[in-house]
Amino acid sequence: MDKNYFENQSQWEKVLAILHQEQNQQVDHTDLSPEERELLTELRHIKALSESYTEIHDFNTDAKWHELRLQLQPSKTIKKLWDVKWIKYAAAILILLSSLIYLKVHRDKTGFNTSTAQKDFRPGGNKAILTLANGRRISLTDAQNGQLSKESDIIITKSKDGQLVYTMVPSVIPNKTAQINFNTIETPKGGQYQVNLPDGTKVWLNASSSLKFPSSFASAQERTVTLDGEAYFEVVHLNNKPFKVKMKGYDVKVLGTSFNISNYEDDGFIATSLLTGSVMVDAKKNGDVVLVPGQQAYLDTKGGGIQVNTIDVNNAVAWKNGDFVFEKAHLFSIMKKIERWYNIHVVYEGSFKGFNYSGQVSRQQSLITVLDMLAATGRMKYKINVERKEVILMEN
Known part of the structure; x- marks a missing residue:
């Protein structure tokens, strides 16, 4: 034309x-x-x-x-x-x-060809690798629905696309003295997955994240899991057996509640957002706080104490519900989320000072649709290198 x-x-x-x-x-x-x-x-x-x-x-x-x-x-x-x-x-x-x-x-x-780029940079989906205690690795992306493995008194099942379930073997009495075996589920860039732990707790993992957890909590004094990346938890309450999420220099202790933790190393912060119940955030040498629903504990990992802020918690878990939501977020912060979800690399040509945005868009939209929304402000433009999976952002 x-x-x-x-x-x-x-x-x-x-x-x-x-x-x-x-x-x-x-x-x-x-x-x-x-x-x-x-x-x-x-x-x-x-x-x-x-x-x-x-x-x-x-x-x-x-x-x-x-x-x-x-x-x-x-x-x-x-x-x-x-x-x-x-x-x-x-x-x-x-x-x-x-x-x-x-x-x-x-x-x-x-x-550059728009149809090719859209085909190559579709949004992420249900992708993950499960590593069992014996070292066996299972691609949950490729595995068929049904039983994947059996460990002691636990059956591990892929119940449907994007969901892994741990259940007790019927009629088997849990061994409370057995050695604790750990499993790890990892999502790549462009991946997400839900895992139902053996106690009934549900965890949704965001892209580029991992969760290490016992295959059974029967012999554990407390239910402890280790998180790297971002996850949303709905924890089942168990008397005398608290639930703990461990991270580098930072723990979150709960009894029964729903909350989100964002703990990406390259973000430089850890944010715990509470939807229901109560949690105690223990930042070791940086102090500890108890949160009530609607609050977020924010810790700058480069130094400083915990900040407690009142937030819209729905924004914190928007990713789990299928959306990107930004409230006066800087372009760099937005593009980190986009990098993880679309499995791309971003190159910046310019300082992009004061490039803050607010908005909402579905995570199921193509990369180009999301970039066009940002470019629509007239302040920036972009190029895509399909072969290198690279997006170049330039100031107007």
């Missing part, structure tokens, strides 16, 4: 008028030229994006709308179409079209 036709006032007005009319009635498109049909298709897609996603609050809508009106200079007839509802659509069209044009221009220069 010729770039110059985007600047043709009459075609813009004609296609935008049809897009508006389609809201309430069927419209005859037989008189549209091939270029106008293509423009209409692209604008429909952009309009759908603006309706489907939470608005990214990082641009001046009024300013972009004014810029669009100056470019189009619509006639009196066309001006009647610009009601309040269409202001956001128009701003989104202007901003997102700049991203589309940028991608078109760079496709020839870099060999």
